[in-house]
Amino acid sequence: MTPSDLVAPVPSGAPPEARPALPHSYLTEGTTLRSWLTTTDHKRIAILYAVSITVFFFIGGAAATFMRLELATPAGDVVSAETYNKLFTMHGVIMVWFFLIPSIPATLGNFLVPLMIGARDLAFPRLNLASWYLYVGGATFTIIAMIAGGVDTGWTFYAPFSTLFSNTHVIYVLAGVFVVGFSSILTGLNFIVTIHTMRAPGVHWFRLPLFVWAQYATSAILVLATPVLAMTLILLALERIAGIGIFDPALGGDPLLFQHLFWFYSHPAVYVMVLPAMGVVSEIFACFSRNPIFGYRTMAYAIIAIAVIGFLVWGHHMFVSGQSMYAGVAFSLLSFLVAIPSAVKVFNWTATLWHGRIRYDAPMLYALGFVGLFTIGGMTGLFLAALALDVHLTDTYFVIAHFHYIMVGGSVSAYLGGIHFWWPKITGRLYSDRWARFAAILLFLGFNFTFFPQYLLGIEGMPRRYHAYPPEFQTLNVLSSAGAVILALGYLLPLIYLGWSLFRGRPAPANPWNATGLEWRTSSPPPENNFDVRPEMTEPPYAYREARLGRDIVEAREGTQ
Amino acid sequence: MTLLPLPPSASTMAPRVDALFYAITATTVAVAIAVFVALIYFGVRYRAGNPVPRHEDIAEAQRRARIRVELAWTLIPLFLFLCAFAWAARLYVDRGTPPAGAMAIDVVAKQWMWEFQHADGRREINELHVPRGQPVNLVMTSQDVIHSLFVPAFRVKQDVLPGRYTDLWFTATEAGRYHLFCAEYCGTDHAGMGSGDVVVMEPAEFERWLASGARAPSAAMRGEALFRALGCSGCHGANAAVHAPNLAGLYGKPVPLSDGSTTVADERYLHDSILQPHKEIAAGYAPIMPSFAGRIGEDDVFDLIAYIRSLAPATERPR
Numbered sequence A: 001m002t003p004s005d006l007v008a009p010v011p012s013g014a015p016p017e018a019r020p021a022l023p024h025s026y027l028t029e030g031t032t033l034r035s036w037l038t039t040t041d042h043k044r045i046a047i048l049y050a051v052s053i054t055v056f057f058f059i060g061g062a063a064a065t066f067m068r069l070e071l072a073t074p075a076g077d078v079v080s081a082e083t084y085n086k087l088f089t090m091h092g093v094i095m096v097w098f099f100l101i102p103s104i105p106a107t108l109g110n111f112l113v114p115l116m117i118g119a120r121d122l123a124f125p126r127l128n129l130a131s132w133y134l135y136v137g138g139a140t141f142t143i144i145a146m147i148a149g150g151v152d153t154g155w156t157f158y159a160p161f162s163t164l165f166s167n168t169h170v171i172y173v174l175a176g177v178f179v180v181g182f183s184s185i186l187t188g189l190n191f192i193v194t195i196h197t198m199r200a201p202g203v204h205w206f207r208l209p210l211f212v213w214a215q216y217a218t219s220a221i222l223v224l225a226t227p228v229l230a231m232t233l234i235l236l237a238l239e240r241i242a243g244i245g246i247f248d249p250a251l252g253g254d255p256l257l258f259q260h261l262f263w264f265y266s267h268p269a270v271y272v273m274v275l276p277a278m279g280v281v282s283e284i285f286a287c288f289s290r291n292p293i294f295g296y297r298t299m300a301y302a303i304i305a306i307a308v309i310g311f312l313v314w315g316h317h318m319f320v321s322g323q324s325m326y327a328g329v330a331f332s333l334l335s336f337l338v339a340i341p342s343a344v345k346v347f348n349w350t351a352t353l354w355h356g357r358i359r360y361d362a363p364m365l366y367a368l369g370f371v372g373l374f375t376i377g378g379m380t381g382l383f384l385a386a387l388a389l390d391v392h393l394t395d396t397y398f399v400i401a402h403f404h405y406i407m408v409g410g411s412v413s414a415y416l417g418g419i420h421f422w423w424p425k426i427t428g429r430l431y432s433d434r435w436a437r438f439a440a441i442l443l444f445l446g447f448n449f450t451f452f453p454q455y456l457l458g459i460e461g462m463p464r465r466y467h468a469y470p471p472e473f474q475t476l477n478v479l480s481s482a483g484a485v486i487l488a489l490g491y492l493l494p495l496i497y498l499g500w501s502l503f504r505g506r507p508a509p510a511n512p513w514n515a516t517g518l519e520w521r522t523s524s525p526p527p528e529n530n531f532d533v534r535p536e537m538t539e540p541p542y543a544y545r546e547a548r549l550g551r552d553i554v555e556a557r558e559g560t561q
Numbered sequence B: 001m002t003l004l005p006l007p008p009s010a011s012t013m014a015p016r017v018d019a020l021f022y023a024i025t026a027t028t029v030a031v032a033i034a035v036f037v038a039l040i041y042f043g044v045r046y047r048a049g050n051p052v053p054r055h056e057d058i059a060e061a062q063r064r065a066r067i068r069v070e071l072a073w074t075l076i077p078l079f080l081f082l083c084a085f086a087w088a089a090r091l092y093v094d095r096g097t098p099p100a101g102a103m104a105i106d107v108v109a110k111q112w113m114w115e116f117q118h119a120d121g122r123r124e125i126n127e128l129h130v131p132r133g134q135p136v137n138l139v140m141t142s143q144d145v146i147h148s149l150f151v152p153a154f155r156v157k158q159d160v161l162p163g164r165y166t167d168l169w170f171t172a173t174e175a176g177r178y179h180l181f182c183a184e185y186c187g188t189d190h191a192g193m194g195s196g197d198v199v200v201m202e203p204a205e206f207e208r209w210l211a212s213g214a215r216a217p218s219a220a221m222r223g224e225a226l227f228r229a230l231g232c233s234g235c236h237g238a239n240a241a242v243h244a245p246n247l248a249g250l251y252g253k254p255v256p257l258s259d260g261s262t263t264v265a266d267e268r269y270l271h272d273s274i275l276q277p278h279k280e281i282a283a284g285y286a287p288i289m290p291s292f293a294g295r296i297g298e299d300d301v302f303d304l305i306a307y308i309r310s311l312a313p314a315t316e317r318p319r
Helices: A033-037 A042-070 A081-116 A125-148 A161-165 A170-197 A210-242 A255-289 A296-312 A325-352 A362-385 A387-393 A397-427 A433-460 A471-504 A551-558 B013-045 B058-095 B190-194 B203-212 B219-229 B232-236 B267-275 B298-310
Strands: B103-110 B113-117 B123-125 B127-131 B135-142 B147-151 B156-160 B166-171 B176-182 B196-201 B254-256 B262-264
Touching: A033 A042, A042 A081, A042 A125, A042 A397, A042 A471, A081 A125, A081 A170, A081 A210, A081 A255, A081 A397, A081 B190, A125 A170, A161 A210, A170 A210, A210 A255, A210 A296, A255 A296, A255 A325, A255 A362, A255 A397, A296 A325, A325 A362, A325 A387, A325 B013, A325 B058, A362 A387, A362 A397, A362 A433, A362 B013, A362 B058, A387 B013, A387 B058, A387 B156, A397 A433, A397 A471, A433 A471, B013 B058, B103 B127, B103 B147, B113 B127, B123 B127, B127 B203, B135 B147, B135 B156, B156 B166, B176 B190, B196 B203, B219 B232, B219 B298, B267 B298
Parallel strands: B103 B135, B127 B196
Antiparallel strands: B103 B113, B113 B123, B135 B166, B147 B156, B147 B176, B176 B196, B254 B262
């Protein structure tokens, strides 16, 4: 059976103004709100996540908008210091826990992991739905607490400020984040069991798409690290509510203990945000260069190496914290080591283009944007791993710029690249490639415009979390705030043309990019049980050698193949 | 050299950090340019539709190429990283080792101000005067949350913690007025703790400045007065009849406990021994000390610890 036999016939050349009916699929299995809220279909749950993280992203973005507005002038004149502190706390809490951590795993991962390994669903479909309820319940509760009352501890909750000094709604936020953590743990568990037990015939470990490898490593981190966060939050709550001395020295506690526990979770959490992005980019690079990934096994091992070494570098957040000097030296060495597999990945993506037949559709532009921003973000990470430079740069805007390049520039570009790549599969519709390419370029430019000046501010010495600052920092801050306007447009545009595509887009063929991978061997959108015939994998992933100079992508998308 | 917008360079550490800064910047920029050039070159040359020769069997071609390049682009970065690590670690160890004979200045951070006290008792707030050319060691602690003292022009920064002392040393090289920031978020007016200055003066001018202001007792001096007023000296003093640990030289030393374990006489141990004396009993002593919890405040405990600390030689501080 060839792939085309699985594809439902689609009307070709239908005018875009019309609203063509889609073939029977998981989207037509039930159209009531109830059918969505009680679904156990991994594809529908992925969409529930996609909608919720989008809402939360724009709430977190609104907080950042007010911050950039405040920072346009040196004086603290737009909002009070208290409000500013609540704004950056809200921005951090929402973006880290309610957007970045679930972004790729819970949306694209949920949708694609079963499809890519040829399974009908995740191993525990009801647990998957329960995870979404935990997530959306905990996040909504936290956001209400942060908007109604506010919290001013920063997303890092450093003790003893968070336990005995802040008089904002710390306990509610701790509770909300605690609950959302269980969603992470359960999702990770679900993916691990699924990838171990539900692979279709022929899907060997070293035939798994790198996206699945990345989800697997990410899941392991979620399962191992998130419980430490949960325990840490409980300890904070115990000290705050019951006055049990754990972190505050006035009660006999140790404030550095909190930082060790917090970063033991939060550093691996950075890799939860970036490993799935690397997975997405590998899929896109292979498809649009029509080449196998250069060094597939190296790339898979690099993912595992990053996940493992990533657990051993948390102390690099604490070089000036008062931890032992010798601990600082050890953590610095390990931090340089974790940069090696990351660097190798960048080199291997670059080499994947060698002798390719490269096309620059929107997903590829986003993926190239990822590599550019991740390279800059990674390189500046080396400055922060170098002890004596970190002493000057830590807690300045250099750090802000560094992690935004990785987590926002990098991961969000990859997330949007993935959304554009699999959009035809998920929705069964095509979108305007012209608008999408424009948005990808706008995002890249807007991002650099916003965050590159922050590197310079950090080198100059501007501390983070200041709502007022000395006047010599103003020029760069104005540049950054202006760039944020362009960046915001880059984020809003996809909402418009993808929203339009959702209702008015031309129906997508089963495999619009002529891509390899089992997810393309079923109809777009897939039927509820994913595959009408259980697929079998007969060759390594990314077997693009048959491709004819990239023309095949055009033909595939136009349905003329 | 003003390619990078580095702040003024005003300490002995600053040019050493800057040299490393330029070296790492040059290396990373070179590698980033190489990556971007390769991306653009491949991207243009191998764009779809461009009729350049390509390998028929790309999988096999990649396999052969990998053997040559993958080891190279793993080992070369590793070598560069180890060089950067060693260079930076060397400076970090120097930064963490105050030179003997540095001029000690006490620093107490609190929401939201910096209090500095010079050895002769001269105090100042949110402004720190230091002489040019002399090593200065700030001995810092906090009365509430974590703060961080940051002087960009000196390229130094150190968190200031409640319940323990941290050191930050520098030797200023250029007279002038420089920013003094709080770099660790400490609550509502965190930015307000960043409006202070370090004033570097010529040594003679500094001596005149030091002699001009009013004196106040230091924390250790206040602690010594409390030590007598509260009756501590009745048991812990040199001529006391009661069998109680002698506190001279105790700070920073290991203390055997009655349960067989050993602890170190740091701020936490002294703090807890004053407020919860029955928690850890020093081996060989009867548990007869009364608790001072509720009788004295945290600031008094702070002064008492400063006094006990002043009874030990500076080299005994735990690092």
